Amino acid sequence: MTLKYGSSITLKPIFTPNNATNKNVKYTSSDTSVLKVDNNGKVKAAANKDATATITATTEDGSKTAQVK
Numbered sequence: 504m505t506l507k508y509g510s511s512i513t514l515k516p517i518f519t520p521n522n523a524t525n526k527n528v529k530y531t532s533s534d535t536s537v538l539k540v541d542n543n544g545k546v547k548a549a550a551n552k553d554a555t556a557t558i559t560a561t562t563e564d565g566s567k568t569a570q571v572k
Contacts, residue, residue, distance in 0.1 A: 504571055506538070506548035514544035516560055516569065527563035532556055 506512065518526050530540040537556035540546045546558055561568045 506546070508548050508551040511545055511547040514540075514546060514558065514560065514571065516544070525563055528560045529563065531559050531561070533559070 504512070514530070516526075516528055528544070530542065530544050530546075532538045532540050532546075534554070534556040535549065537548070537550040537554040538546055538558060539549045540558050544560070555572060557570050557572045559568055559570050
């Protein structure tokens with residue numbers, strides 16, 4: 504995914520199975536000077552330069568993760 508400086512997108516996880524009881528996810532950025540992410544999965548491009556970072560979504564119990572670069 505590519506974001507321009509100042510733009511944002513909100514990530515929406517897909518849970519399997521659909522009826523999973525705990526859908527709490529923690530989001531982290533590998534480099535907050537490039538991408539910032541809040542608790543709701545809203546990602547904002549924070550760097551006015553060509554750079555990359557990875558956003559990781561981790562389930563509350565830590566057993567599953569997903570990433571987007």
